[in-house]
Amino acid sequence: MLKLGRGEFDDTALLVMAIVNRTRDSFYDNGATWEEERALDRVRQVVAEGADLVDIGGVKAGPGEVVDAAEEIRRTAPFVAKVRAEFPDLVVSVDTWRADVAEEVVAAGADVLNDAWGGHDPRLAEVAAATGTAIVCTHTNGAVPRTPPHRPSYDDVVASAIHDTVALAERALSLGVDRRSILIDPAHDFDKNTWHSLELTRRLDEMAATGWPVLVSLSNKDFVGETLDRPVGERVVGTLAATAVSAWHGAQVYRVHEVAETRQVLDMVASIKGDRPPARVVRGLA
Amino acid sequence: MTISTAVVVPHPPLLLRELGGIADPVADLRAACSAALSAALATAPDGVVVVGPAEPGFDEGAPVDVRRFGTTSARTGPGLPQALGVGRRLLDEAGWTGPAALRALPPDAADADLAGLADELAARPGREVLLLMAEGSARRLDKGPGMLDERAFGFDDAVLRALREGDATALTALDVDLARELMVEGRGSFRLLARLGHPARTEVSHADDPYGVLYAVATWTY
Numbered sequence: 001m002l003k004l005g006r007g008e009f010d011d012t013a014l015l016v017m018a019i020v021n022r023t024r025d026s027f028y029d030n031g032a033t034w035e036e037e038r039a040l041d042r043v044r045q046v047v048a049e050g051a052d053l054v055d056i057g058g059v060k061a062g063p064g065e066v067v068d069a070a071e072e073i074r075r076t077a078p079f080v081a082k083v084r085a086e087f088p089d090l091v092v093s094v095d096t097w098r099a100d101v102a103e104e105v106v107a108a109g110a111d112v113l114n115d116a117w118g119g120h121d122p123r124l125a126e127v128a129a130a131t132g133t134a135i136v137c138t139h140t141n142g143a144v145p146r147t148p149p150h151r152p153s154y155d156d157v158v159a160s161a162i163h164d165t166v167a168l169a170e171r172a173l174s175l176g177v178d179r180r181s182i183l184i185d186p187a188h189d190f191d192k193n194t195w196h197s198l199e200l201t202r203r204l205d206e207m208a209a210t211g212w213p214v215l216v217s218l219s220n221k222d223f224v225g226e227t228l229d230r231p232v233g234e235r236v237v238g239t240l241a242a243t244a245v246s247a248w249h250g251a252q253v254y255r256v257h258e259v260a261e262t263r264q265v266l267d268m269v270a271s272i273k274g275d276r277p278p279a280r281v282v283r284g285l286a
Numbered sequence: 287m288t289i290s291t292a293v294v295v296p297h298p299p300l301l302l303r304e305l306g307g308i309a310d311p312v313a314d315l316r317a318a319c320s321a322a323l324s325a326a327l328a329t330a331p332d333g334v335v336v337v338g339p340a341e342p343g344f345d346e347g348a349p350v351d352v353r354r355f356g357t358t359s360a361r362t363g364p365g366l367p368q369a370l371g372v373g374r375r376l377l378d379e380a381g382w383t384g385p386a387a388l389r390a391l392p393p394d395a396a397d398a399d400l401a402g403l404a405d406e407l408a409a410r411p412g413r414e415v416l417l418l419m420a421e422g423s424a425r426r427l428d429k430g431p432g433m434l435d436e437r438a439f440g441f442d443d444a445v446l447r448a449l450r451e452g453d454a455t456a457l458t459a460l461d462v463d464l465a466r467e468l469m470v471e472g473r474g475s476f477r478l479l480a481r482l483g484h485p486a487r488t489e490v491s492h493a494d495d496p497y498g499v500l501y502a503v504a505t506w507t508y
Contacts, residue, residue, distance in 0.1 A: 274358035278307040285299040285306070285355060286431060286497030 002213050002252065003180040004053060004134045005111020007091035011213075012275040014247055014266040017053045017093060017255045018046035019219065022075040025064040026057070028220050028232060028257055036079060043083055043090075049259040053091035055114055056080060058101070061190075063146055069100045077104040084109030093136075097145050099123035106131045114138075114255075116217075117145040118168065118187065125172040134181035136215055137168035141191040149191045157196040158203045161186040162210060169212050183253060185215040189223050197223035201242050201249075208250030215253040218242045240265050248273070289335075289482055290413045291326040294449065294475070294504040295319045295376065296421035297338055297369035298497075299355045311496075318492030318503040323380045323417065326505060332412030333385035334377060337403070337478060338419030339471050340367030340390035350375050369419040369471070377417065393474040394466065400474070404481040418479060420472025422446075422500025423465075431498055432469040441468055442500045445476060449504040452488040454480045483508065 002009040009015060020042050024031040033039040043054055058075035059067045067075070076094055083092055093112035094105040097120045102113050106127065113133055115124050118140035128135040139161040141152060154160050165184035172182050186207055188197040200207075207214050218224065224238035225231065236258055243254055243262055247269035256262045270276035299305050300312045301319065310316065327334075344367055351365020366374055370388045377386055387410075391403060407416065422445055423438035424431040441464060448456035457480035465473035485506035492503035 276308075277304070277357075280309040280311055281305060281307040281356070282300065282311045282497055284431075286499050 001180050002183075003178055004091045004093075005132075005181075006089060007053065007111065009052070011252075012270070013052075013252070014270055015052040015253045016050060016259050016262050016266065017055050017215070017253055018042075018049075018051035018259050019255060019257050020046070020054050020056045021060075022056060022058045022079055023060045023065075023067075026060045027062060036082070039079060040082060040086070043087070046259045047087060047090060050263040051259045053093055053112065053253075054083065055093040055095050055112075055255055056083070056105075056110075057095035059096070059146070061116065061146065062148060069098050072096065072098065072101045073104045076101065077108045080105045080108040080110050093134075097121055097124065099127050102127040102133075103131075106133050112136065114215075115168075116140075116185075116187070116190075117143070118164065118190075119171075120145055125168070125175050125177065128172060128181075129176035132178070132181075134183070135172050135177055136183045136185050137165045137172060137212075138185040138187045138190070139164045140187055143191040149189070149193060152191045152193060152196065154196065157192060157199055158186075158206050161200060162207055165207070166210055166212065182212060183215045184210070184212045185217060188216065188218055189221045192223075194223040194226040197221070198227065201245055204246050204249035204251055213253065214251040215255060216243075216246045216251045217255040218246065219256045219258070236261065244269050288410050288412060288414055289407055289416045290329060290331060290508055292416040292418055292479060292482065292485070292506040292508075293322050293326045294418045294420050294472075294479065294502065294506070295322065295373075296472075296499070296501040296503075297372040297419040298421070298499065298501070299368065299372070301372045302350065302352050302355070302375055304352060304357045304359070305355055312501075314494065315492060315501050315503070319376055320380065322489075322491055322503050322505050323376055326415045327380055327382055329415075331384075331415045333387065333410075333414045334382060334417055335387045335389060335407060335410070335414055336370055336373035336377070336417045336419065337389045337391050337475065338367070338369030338373055339393045339474055340370050341392055342390040344370075344388075344390065346388045373417050373419050391474045391478060393471060394462070395474050395477075400478055400481060403478060407482070416482070418475050420475035420479070420502075422470055422472060422495075422502060424469035424471070424499040426495045426500060427498030429498065435468055437464065438468045438500075441465065441470065445470075445472075445500075446490060446493055446502060448476075449502060449506075450488060450490045452485040452506060454482070454484050479506070482506075
Protein backbone atom coordinates (compact mmCIF):
# COMPACT_ATOMS: atom_id res chain seq x y z
CA MET A 1 0.00 0.00 0.00
CA LEU A 2 1.30 3.41 -1.02
CA LYS A 3 -0.10 6.38 0.88
CA LEU A 4 0.42 9.73 -0.80
CA GLY A 5 -1.44 12.16 1.39
CA ARG A 6 -5.10 11.79 0.48
CA GLY A 7 -4.34 9.08 -2.07
CA GLU A 8 -3.92 5.39 -1.28
CA PHE A 9 -2.76 2.95 -3.95
CA ASP A 10 -2.26 -0.81 -4.19
CA ASP A 11 1.28 -2.12 -4.41
CA THR A 12 0.71 -3.23 -7.99
CA ALA A 13 -0.70 0.10 -9.17
CA LEU A 14 1.54 1.98 -11.60
CA LEU A 15 1.15 5.71 -11.13
CA VAL A 16 1.62 8.56 -13.55
CA MET A 17 2.96 11.74 -11.97
CA ALA A 18 2.52 14.62 -14.40
CA ILE A 19 5.10 17.38 -14.43
CA VAL A 20 3.68 20.89 -14.09
CA ASN A 21 6.37 23.55 -14.21
CA ARG A 22 5.88 27.03 -12.80
CA THR A 23 9.16 28.07 -14.36
CA ARG A 24 10.25 30.17 -17.30
CA ASP A 25 13.18 28.01 -18.27
CA SER A 26 12.63 24.25 -17.72
CA PHE A 27 14.36 22.23 -20.40
CA TYR A 28 11.38 20.56 -22.01
CA ASP A 29 8.57 23.08 -21.98
CA ASN A 30 10.54 26.36 -21.93
CA GLY A 31 8.02 28.21 -19.81
CA ALA A 32 4.88 26.89 -21.50
CA THR A 33 3.08 26.78 -18.14
CA TRP A 34 4.78 29.75 -16.49
CA GLU A 35 1.52 31.67 -16.54
CA GLU A 36 -0.84 30.46 -13.87
CA GLU A 37 -3.83 29.93 -16.13
CA ARG A 38 -1.70 27.93 -18.57
CA ALA A 39 -0.47 25.80 -15.68
CA LEU A 40 -4.03 25.20 -14.51
CA ASP A 41 -4.97 24.18 -18.02
CA ARG A 42 -2.08 21.73 -17.96
CA VAL A 43 -3.39 20.25 -14.70
CA ARG A 44 -6.87 19.91 -16.18
CA GLN A 45 -5.43 18.22 -19.24
CA VAL A 46 -3.24 15.71 -17.41
CA VAL A 47 -6.06 14.80 -15.04
CA ALA A 48 -8.26 14.13 -18.05
CA GLU A 49 -5.49 12.01 -19.55
CA GLY A 50 -5.32 9.80 -16.48
CA ALA A 51 -2.58 11.26 -14.31
CA ASP A 52 -2.67 9.94 -10.75
CA LEU A 53 -0.80 12.90 -9.34
CA VAL A 54 0.84 16.14 -10.42
CA ASP A 55 4.32 17.33 -9.53
CA ILE A 56 4.50 21.10 -9.34
CA GLY A 57 7.91 22.72 -9.58
CA GLY A 58 9.01 26.31 -9.22
CA VAL A 59 12.71 25.92 -9.97
CA LYS A 60 14.35 24.48 -13.04
CA ALA A 61 16.43 21.43 -12.12
CA GLY A 62 19.44 22.52 -14.14
CA PRO A 63 21.39 25.78 -13.96
CA GLY A 64 19.35 28.84 -14.81
CA GLU A 65 17.51 31.81 -13.39
CA VAL A 66 18.18 32.28 -9.69
CA VAL A 67 15.07 31.48 -7.68
CA ASP A 68 15.29 32.10 -3.93
CA ALA A 69 12.94 30.50 -1.41
CA ALA A 70 10.60 33.47 -1.32
CA GLU A 71 10.23 33.47 -5.09
CA GLU A 72 9.81 29.69 -5.15
CA ILE A 73 7.01 29.99 -2.59
CA ARG A 74 5.35 32.70 -4.69
CA ARG A 75 5.46 30.43 -7.70
CA THR A 76 4.19 27.27 -6.03
CA ALA A 77 2.13 27.75 -2.85
CA PRO A 78 -0.77 29.85 -4.25
CA PHE A 79 -0.86 27.56 -7.28
CA VAL A 80 -1.06 24.45 -5.09
CA ALA A 81 -4.00 26.08 -3.31
CA LYS A 82 -5.77 26.71 -6.62
CA VAL A 83 -5.21 23.14 -7.79
CA ARG A 84 -6.40 21.85 -4.46
CA ALA A 85 -9.55 23.96 -4.68
CA GLU A 86 -10.40 22.75 -8.18
CA PHE A 87 -9.36 19.10 -7.64
CA PRO A 88 -10.05 18.24 -3.99
CA ASP A 89 -9.06 14.57 -4.41
CA LEU A 90 -6.05 14.95 -6.70
CA VAL A 91 -2.72 13.96 -5.19
CA VAL A 92 -0.45 16.99 -5.41
CA SER A 93 3.32 16.75 -5.20
CA VAL A 94 5.75 19.65 -5.10
CA ASP A 95 9.27 19.38 -6.43
CA THR A 96 11.44 21.27 -3.95
CA TRP A 97 14.56 20.78 -1.91
CA ARG A 98 13.79 23.59 0.56
CA ALA A 99 12.04 22.99 3.89
CA ASP A 100 10.81 26.58 3.99
CA VAL A 101 9.03 26.04 0.70
CA ALA A 102 7.78 22.65 1.84
CA GLU A 103 6.02 24.14 4.85
CA GLU A 104 4.16 26.63 2.68
CA VAL A 105 3.06 24.20 -0.01
CA VAL A 106 1.91 21.60 2.50
CA ALA A 107 -0.14 24.29 4.20
CA ALA A 108 -1.63 25.03 0.77
CA GLY A 109 -2.64 21.39 0.30
CA ALA A 110 0.33 19.42 -1.07
CA ASP A 111 0.45 15.67 -0.36
CA VAL A 112 3.97 14.79 -1.49
CA LEU A 113 7.36 16.45 -1.19
CA ASN A 114 9.52 15.44 -4.12
CA ASP A 115 12.96 16.09 -2.66
CA ALA A 116 14.72 15.92 -6.00
CA TRP A 117 18.03 17.03 -4.53
CA GLY A 118 18.27 14.13 -2.15
CA GLY A 119 18.28 15.46 1.38
CA HIS A 120 20.26 18.63 0.63
CA ASP A 121 18.10 20.31 3.25
CA PRO A 122 17.81 17.75 6.07
CA ARG A 123 14.86 19.64 7.54
CA LEU A 124 12.68 18.72 4.58
CA ALA A 125 12.04 15.21 5.92
CA GLU A 126 11.16 16.75 9.27
CA VAL A 127 8.46 18.81 7.57
CA ALA A 128 7.13 15.65 5.94
CA ALA A 129 7.05 13.87 9.30
CA ALA A 130 5.41 16.76 11.11
CA THR A 131 2.70 17.21 8.49
CA GLY A 132 1.93 13.62 7.47
CA THR A 133 3.20 14.27 3.97
CA ALA A 134 4.83 11.71 1.69
CA ILE A 135 8.45 12.18 0.63
CA VAL A 136 10.59 11.11 -2.31
CA CYS A 137 14.16 10.23 -1.35
CA THR A 138 16.45 10.84 -4.27
CA HIS A 139 20.00 9.82 -5.16
CA THR A 140 22.11 12.79 -6.19
CA ASN A 141 25.46 11.57 -4.95
CA GLY A 142 25.71 14.65 -2.77
CA ALA A 143 25.47 17.06 -5.67
CA VAL A 144 24.72 20.70 -4.92
CA PRO A 145 21.25 21.59 -6.27
CA ARG A 146 21.13 22.68 -9.89
CA THR A 147 24.69 21.67 -10.74
CA PRO A 148 25.25 19.54 -13.83
CA PRO A 149 27.39 16.41 -13.54
CA HIS A 150 31.11 16.75 -14.15
CA ARG A 151 32.97 13.49 -14.55
CA PRO A 152 30.90 11.56 -12.03
CA SER A 153 32.19 8.07 -11.36
CA TYR A 154 31.07 5.22 -9.17
CA ASP A 155 32.42 1.91 -7.97
CA ASP A 156 28.85 0.73 -8.61
CA VAL A 157 26.21 3.32 -9.42
CA VAL A 158 23.31 1.04 -8.50
CA ALA A 159 24.81 0.16 -5.14
CA SER A 160 25.39 3.85 -4.47
CA ALA A 161 21.82 4.75 -5.41
CA ILE A 162 20.43 2.01 -3.21
CA HIS A 163 22.70 2.90 -0.29
CA ASP A 164 21.93 6.60 -0.32
CA THR A 165 18.19 6.44 -1.00
CA VAL A 166 17.58 3.70 1.54
CA ALA A 167 19.55 5.71 4.11
CA LEU A 168 17.35 8.74 3.39
CA ALA A 169 14.22 6.58 3.56
CA GLU A 170 15.24 5.08 6.90
CA ARG A 171 16.02 8.52 8.26
CA ALA A 172 12.59 9.77 7.16
CA LEU A 173 11.04 6.75 8.84
CA SER A 174 12.95 7.40 12.04
CA LEU A 175 11.72 10.99 12.01
CA GLY A 176 8.16 9.74 11.89
CA VAL A 177 7.16 9.68 8.22
CA ASP A 178 4.66 6.88 7.55
CA ARG A 179 6.44 3.85 6.07
CA ARG A 180 3.81 3.77 3.30
CA SER A 181 4.61 7.36 2.38
CA ILE A 182 8.30 7.08 1.54
CA LEU A 183 9.54 6.52 -2.02
CA ILE A 184 13.03 6.19 -3.42
CA ASP A 185 14.25 7.61 -6.74
CA PRO A 186 17.57 6.71 -8.39
CA ALA A 187 17.46 10.10 -10.14
CA HIS A 188 18.53 9.37 -13.67
CA ASP A 189 21.07 11.92 -14.94
CA PHE A 190 21.49 13.61 -11.55
CA ASP A 191 25.28 13.48 -11.11
CA LYS A 192 25.29 10.62 -13.56
CA ASN A 193 26.35 10.26 -17.16
CA THR A 194 24.34 8.37 -19.75
CA TRP A 195 26.11 5.08 -18.99
CA HIS A 196 25.12 5.42 -15.36
CA SER A 197 21.49 6.15 -16.14
CA LEU A 198 21.32 3.21 -18.54
CA GLU A 199 22.75 0.91 -15.89
CA LEU A 200 20.28 2.19 -13.30
CA THR A 201 17.49 1.33 -15.71
CA ARG A 202 18.95 -2.06 -16.56
CA ARG A 203 19.27 -2.97 -12.88
CA LEU A 204 16.24 -1.17 -11.49
CA ASP A 205 14.93 -4.47 -10.15
CA GLU A 206 17.70 -4.29 -7.55
CA MET A 207 16.28 -1.01 -6.26
CA ALA A 208 12.76 -2.40 -6.27
CA ALA A 209 14.02 -5.39 -4.28
CA THR A 210 14.74 -3.08 -1.34
CA GLY A 211 11.00 -3.07 -0.73
CA TRP A 212 10.75 0.73 -0.88
CA PRO A 213 8.45 1.92 -3.67
CA VAL A 214 10.51 3.27 -6.56
CA LEU A 215 9.81 6.50 -8.44
CA VAL A 216 11.58 7.13 -11.72
CA SER A 217 11.98 10.37 -13.58
CA LEU A 218 13.01 9.46 -17.12
CA SER A 219 11.02 11.85 -19.21
CA ASN A 220 12.89 13.22 -22.22
CA LYS A 221 16.14 13.30 -20.29
CA ASP A 222 19.62 13.59 -21.76
CA PHE A 223 20.44 9.92 -21.26
CA VAL A 224 17.61 9.16 -23.68
CA GLY A 225 18.81 11.87 -26.04
CA GLU A 226 22.43 10.73 -26.02
CA THR A 227 21.49 7.08 -26.37
CA LEU A 228 19.39 7.70 -29.46
CA ASP A 229 21.16 10.86 -30.65
CA ARG A 230 17.96 12.86 -30.48
CA PRO A 231 17.33 16.46 -29.45
CA VAL A 232 14.93 17.35 -26.66
CA GLY A 233 11.83 17.35 -28.84
CA GLU A 234 12.40 13.83 -30.17
CA ARG A 235 12.85 11.69 -27.10
CA VAL A 236 9.36 10.42 -26.35
CA VAL A 237 9.82 7.00 -27.95
CA GLY A 238 13.06 6.43 -26.07
CA THR A 239 11.44 7.63 -22.86
CA LEU A 240 8.57 5.18 -23.30
CA ALA A 241 10.99 2.31 -23.94
CA ALA A 242 12.80 3.13 -20.69
CA THR A 243 9.41 3.42 -19.00
CA ALA A 244 8.42 -0.08 -20.11
CA VAL A 245 11.68 -1.58 -18.84
CA SER A 246 11.33 0.25 -15.54
CA ALA A 247 7.77 -0.96 -15.11
CA TRP A 248 8.86 -4.50 -15.83
CA HIS A 249 11.55 -4.13 -13.15
CA GLY A 250 9.07 -2.93 -10.56
CA ALA A 251 9.15 0.88 -10.49
CA GLN A 252 5.81 2.20 -9.31
CA VAL A 253 5.65 5.95 -9.97
CA TYR A 254 6.58 7.69 -13.24
CA ARG A 255 7.29 11.42 -13.34
CA VAL A 256 6.47 12.41 -16.92
CA HIS A 257 5.64 15.05 -19.47
CA GLU A 258 3.54 12.76 -21.72
CA VAL A 259 0.70 11.40 -19.60
CA ALA A 260 -1.54 9.62 -22.10
CA GLU A 261 1.36 7.80 -23.77
CA THR A 262 2.84 6.78 -20.44
CA ARG A 263 -0.53 5.54 -19.21
CA GLN A 264 -0.78 3.24 -22.24
CA VAL A 265 2.73 1.88 -21.74
CA LEU A 266 2.13 1.24 -18.05
CA ASP A 267 -1.22 -0.44 -18.69
CA MET A 268 0.39 -2.64 -21.33
CA VAL A 269 3.26 -3.67 -19.06
CA ALA A 270 0.88 -4.24 -16.15
CA SER A 271 -1.14 -6.60 -18.32
CA ILE A 272 1.99 -8.42 -19.52
CA LYS A 273 3.04 -8.81 -15.89
CA GLY A 274 -0.42 -10.14 -15.08
CA ASP A 275 -1.31 -7.34 -12.68
CA ARG A 276 -4.04 -5.85 -14.87
CA PRO A 277 -6.62 -7.68 -17.02
CA PRO A 278 -6.77 -6.54 -20.64
CA ALA A 279 -9.46 -3.94 -21.31
CA ARG A 280 -11.66 -6.13 -23.47
CA VAL A 281 -10.89 -9.56 -24.90
CA VAL A 282 -12.93 -11.20 -27.63
CA ARG A 283 -10.62 -12.61 -30.29
CA GLY A 284 -10.78 -16.39 -30.32
CA LEU A 285 -13.15 -16.56 -27.37
CA ALA A 286 -16.50 -15.77 -28.98
CA MET B 287 -41.00 -36.97 -18.98
CA THR B 288 -39.17 -35.62 -15.98
CA ILE B 289 -37.66 -32.56 -17.60
CA SER B 290 -39.90 -29.70 -16.52
CA THR B 291 -37.96 -26.91 -18.23
CA ALA B 292 -35.23 -26.79 -20.84
CA VAL B 293 -33.05 -23.69 -20.88
CA VAL B 294 -31.00 -23.34 -24.05
CA VAL B 295 -27.86 -21.17 -23.79
CA PRO B 296 -24.70 -20.80 -25.89
CA HIS B 297 -21.32 -21.62 -24.43
CA PRO B 298 -18.62 -19.21 -25.63
CA PRO B 299 -15.58 -19.09 -23.35
CA LEU B 300 -16.43 -15.39 -22.93
CA LEU B 301 -19.23 -16.43 -20.58
CA LEU B 302 -16.43 -17.22 -18.15
CA ARG B 303 -16.41 -13.61 -16.98
CA GLU B 304 -12.73 -13.21 -16.21
CA LEU B 305 -11.71 -14.03 -19.78
CA GLY B 306 -13.29 -10.88 -21.20
CA GLY B 307 -11.02 -8.47 -19.36
CA ILE B 308 -12.04 -5.29 -17.58
CA ALA B 309 -15.11 -4.63 -19.76
CA ASP B 310 -17.56 -7.48 -20.28
CA PRO B 311 -17.83 -8.10 -24.04
CA VAL B 312 -20.95 -10.28 -23.62
CA ALA B 313 -22.79 -8.42 -20.88
CA ASP B 314 -26.18 -8.66 -22.64
CA LEU B 315 -25.84 -12.37 -23.27
CA ARG B 316 -24.72 -12.98 -19.70
CA ALA B 317 -27.73 -11.14 -18.34
CA ALA B 318 -30.08 -13.12 -20.58
CA CYS B 319 -28.54 -16.47 -19.56
CA SER B 320 -28.73 -15.53 -15.92
CA ALA B 321 -32.35 -14.41 -16.13
CA ALA B 322 -33.51 -17.52 -18.00
CA LEU B 323 -31.65 -19.92 -15.72
CA SER B 324 -32.75 -18.15 -12.54
CA ALA B 325 -36.37 -18.27 -13.64
CA ALA B 326 -36.11 -22.01 -14.31
CA LEU B 327 -34.39 -22.69 -10.99
CA ALA B 328 -37.03 -20.64 -9.18
CA THR B 329 -39.46 -23.49 -9.87
CA ALA B 330 -37.50 -25.49 -7.26
CA PRO B 331 -36.57 -28.50 -9.39
CA ASP B 332 -35.16 -31.66 -7.82
CA GLY B 333 -32.04 -31.40 -9.91
CA VAL B 334 -30.36 -30.03 -13.01
CA VAL B 335 -28.89 -31.90 -15.96
CA VAL B 336 -26.36 -30.04 -18.09
CA VAL B 337 -25.94 -31.38 -21.62
CA GLY B 338 -23.50 -29.91 -24.09
CA PRO B 339 -21.26 -30.70 -27.03
CA ALA B 340 -18.36 -32.72 -25.66
CA GLU B 341 -16.80 -36.13 -25.82
CA PRO B 342 -17.76 -38.55 -23.03
CA GLY B 343 -15.20 -39.84 -20.57
CA PHE B 344 -14.57 -36.83 -18.36
CA ASP B 345 -14.70 -36.45 -14.60
CA GLU B 346 -17.94 -34.74 -13.59
CA GLY B 347 -16.24 -33.40 -10.49
CA ALA B 348 -13.45 -31.70 -12.45
CA PRO B 349 -13.08 -27.94 -12.09
CA VAL B 350 -13.96 -25.34 -14.72
CA ASP B 351 -10.67 -24.88 -16.56
CA VAL B 352 -10.42 -21.16 -17.30
CA ARG B 353 -6.63 -21.12 -17.35
CA ARG B 354 -6.57 -23.15 -20.53
CA PHE B 355 -8.04 -20.11 -22.30
CA GLY B 356 -6.27 -17.38 -20.38
CA THR B 357 -6.21 -15.15 -17.30
CA THR B 358 -3.51 -15.33 -14.66
CA SER B 359 -5.34 -17.75 -12.38
CA ALA B 360 -3.73 -20.94 -11.12
CA ARG B 361 -3.65 -23.93 -13.45
CA THR B 362 -6.29 -26.44 -12.46
CA GLY B 363 -5.17 -29.49 -14.41
CA PRO B 364 -7.77 -31.46 -16.37
CA GLY B 365 -11.06 -29.61 -16.30
CA LEU B 366 -14.56 -30.07 -17.60
CA PRO B 367 -15.11 -30.00 -21.36
CA GLN B 368 -15.46 -26.36 -22.37
CA ALA B 369 -19.21 -26.21 -23.04
CA LEU B 370 -20.03 -28.13 -19.87
CA GLY B 371 -17.63 -25.92 -17.91
CA VAL B 372 -19.62 -22.89 -19.01
CA GLY B 373 -22.82 -24.66 -17.94
CA ARG B 374 -21.33 -25.53 -14.57
CA ARG B 375 -20.23 -21.91 -14.08
CA LEU B 376 -23.68 -20.56 -15.00
CA LEU B 377 -25.23 -22.85 -12.41
CA ASP B 378 -22.75 -21.69 -9.79
CA GLU B 379 -23.43 -18.05 -10.62
CA ALA B 380 -27.16 -18.69 -10.35
CA GLY B 381 -26.54 -19.97 -6.84
CA TRP B 382 -27.59 -23.55 -7.59
CA THR B 383 -26.25 -25.89 -4.93
CA GLY B 384 -28.53 -28.86 -5.58
CA PRO B 385 -27.78 -32.00 -7.61
CA ALA B 386 -26.31 -31.40 -11.04
CA ALA B 387 -25.46 -34.09 -13.58
CA LEU B 388 -23.25 -33.33 -16.56
CA ARG B 389 -23.67 -35.22 -19.82
CA ALA B 390 -21.59 -35.05 -22.97
CA LEU B 391 -23.30 -35.07 -26.32
CA PRO B 392 -20.95 -35.27 -29.31
CA PRO B 393 -22.25 -32.90 -32.01
CA ASP B 394 -22.43 -35.75 -34.49
CA ALA B 395 -23.85 -38.34 -32.13
CA ALA B 396 -25.59 -41.27 -33.78
CA ASP B 397 -29.37 -41.44 -33.54
CA ALA B 398 -29.05 -44.43 -31.20
CA ASP B 399 -26.89 -42.40 -28.80
CA LEU B 400 -29.34 -39.48 -28.93
CA ALA B 401 -32.21 -41.83 -28.16
CA GLY B 402 -30.24 -43.34 -25.30
CA LEU B 403 -29.63 -39.95 -23.73
CA ALA B 404 -33.25 -38.89 -24.22
CA ASP B 405 -34.36 -42.12 -22.54
CA GLU B 406 -31.99 -41.51 -19.65
CA LEU B 407 -33.39 -38.00 -19.13
CA ALA B 408 -36.92 -39.37 -19.19
CA ALA B 409 -36.11 -42.11 -16.70
CA ARG B 410 -34.40 -39.93 -14.13
CA PRO B 411 -36.39 -39.58 -10.91
CA GLY B 412 -37.83 -36.25 -9.89
CA ARG B 413 -38.57 -33.10 -11.80
CA GLU B 414 -35.46 -31.60 -13.39
CA VAL B 415 -34.25 -28.59 -15.32
CA LEU B 416 -32.25 -29.28 -18.47
CA LEU B 417 -29.51 -26.75 -19.16
CA LEU B 418 -28.80 -27.35 -22.81
CA MET B 419 -25.63 -25.86 -24.22
CA ALA B 420 -26.26 -25.03 -27.88
CA GLU B 421 -25.39 -22.31 -30.32
CA GLY B 422 -26.04 -21.56 -33.96
CA SER B 423 -23.63 -21.06 -36.81
CA ALA B 424 -20.16 -19.63 -36.27
CA ARG B 425 -20.00 -18.47 -39.87
CA ARG B 426 -22.06 -15.29 -39.73
CA LEU B 427 -19.30 -12.71 -40.04
CA ASP B 428 -16.40 -12.07 -42.40
CA LYS B 429 -14.00 -11.85 -39.51
CA GLY B 430 -15.90 -14.37 -37.42
CA PRO B 431 -14.52 -17.69 -36.31
CA GLY B 432 -15.48 -19.59 -39.45
CA MET B 433 -15.54 -16.84 -42.09
CA LEU B 434 -18.81 -15.84 -43.69
CA ASP B 435 -21.15 -18.40 -45.19
CA GLU B 436 -24.39 -16.79 -46.37
CA ARG B 437 -26.28 -20.02 -45.81
CA ALA B 438 -25.78 -19.53 -42.07
CA PHE B 439 -28.54 -16.93 -41.89
CA GLY B 440 -31.26 -19.12 -43.34
CA PHE B 441 -30.20 -22.04 -41.22
CA ASP B 442 -30.12 -20.00 -38.01
CA ASP B 443 -33.44 -18.36 -38.82
CA ALA B 444 -35.01 -21.80 -39.04
CA VAL B 445 -33.51 -22.75 -35.68
CA LEU B 446 -34.74 -19.54 -34.05
CA ARG B 447 -38.19 -19.98 -35.50
CA ALA B 448 -38.38 -23.54 -34.18
CA LEU B 449 -37.17 -22.38 -30.75
CA ARG B 450 -39.75 -19.59 -30.67
CA GLU B 451 -42.61 -21.78 -31.81
CA GLY B 452 -41.68 -24.88 -29.82
CA ASP B 453 -41.50 -26.74 -33.10
CA ALA B 454 -39.71 -29.96 -32.19
CA THR B 455 -40.49 -31.43 -35.58
CA ALA B 456 -38.60 -28.64 -37.33
CA LEU B 457 -35.57 -29.24 -35.10
CA THR B 458 -35.66 -32.93 -35.99
CA ALA B 459 -35.59 -31.98 -39.65
CA LEU B 460 -32.45 -29.80 -39.44
CA ASP B 461 -29.88 -30.70 -42.10
CA VAL B 462 -27.06 -32.19 -40.04
CA ASP B 463 -24.49 -32.12 -42.83
CA LEU B 464 -25.17 -28.45 -43.55
CA ALA B 465 -25.03 -27.74 -39.82
CA ARG B 466 -21.55 -29.27 -39.70
CA GLU B 467 -20.39 -27.13 -42.61
CA LEU B 468 -21.84 -24.03 -40.94
CA MET B 469 -20.02 -24.81 -37.67
CA VAL B 470 -23.27 -25.16 -35.74
CA GLU B 471 -21.94 -26.53 -32.47
CA GLY B 472 -25.45 -26.97 -31.16
CA ARG B 473 -26.49 -29.43 -33.85
CA GLY B 474 -26.48 -32.39 -31.46
CA SER B 475 -28.18 -30.40 -28.70
CA PHE B 476 -30.99 -29.24 -31.00
CA ARG B 477 -31.60 -32.81 -32.13
CA LEU B 478 -31.80 -33.89 -28.49
CA LEU B 479 -34.24 -31.10 -27.70
CA ALA B 480 -36.41 -32.30 -30.60
CA ARG B 481 -36.65 -35.72 -28.95
CA LEU B 482 -37.99 -34.29 -25.68
CA GLY B 483 -41.32 -33.43 -27.27
CA HIS B 484 -43.35 -30.30 -27.78
CA PRO B 485 -43.32 -27.73 -24.97
CA ALA B 486 -46.32 -26.06 -23.42
CA ARG B 487 -44.67 -22.62 -23.46
CA THR B 488 -41.62 -21.20 -25.19
CA GLU B 489 -39.62 -18.02 -25.07
CA VAL B 490 -36.54 -16.83 -26.93
CA SER B 491 -35.26 -14.06 -24.69
CA HIS B 492 -32.05 -13.29 -26.54
CA ALA B 493 -30.74 -13.73 -30.08
CA ASP B 494 -27.65 -11.92 -31.29
CA ASP B 495 -24.40 -12.51 -33.13
CA PRO B 496 -21.99 -9.74 -32.08
CA TYR B 497 -18.90 -11.77 -32.95
CA GLY B 498 -20.11 -13.97 -35.76
CA VAL B 499 -21.63 -16.80 -33.73
CA LEU B 500 -25.38 -17.00 -33.19
CA TYR B 501 -26.08 -16.78 -29.47
CA ALA B 502 -29.65 -17.59 -28.51
CA VAL B 503 -31.22 -18.00 -25.10
CA ALA B 504 -34.48 -19.94 -25.06
CA THR B 505 -36.73 -21.55 -22.49
CA TRP B 506 -39.03 -24.46 -23.21
CA THR B 507 -41.46 -25.26 -20.45
CA TYR B 508 -43.17 -28.65 -20.62
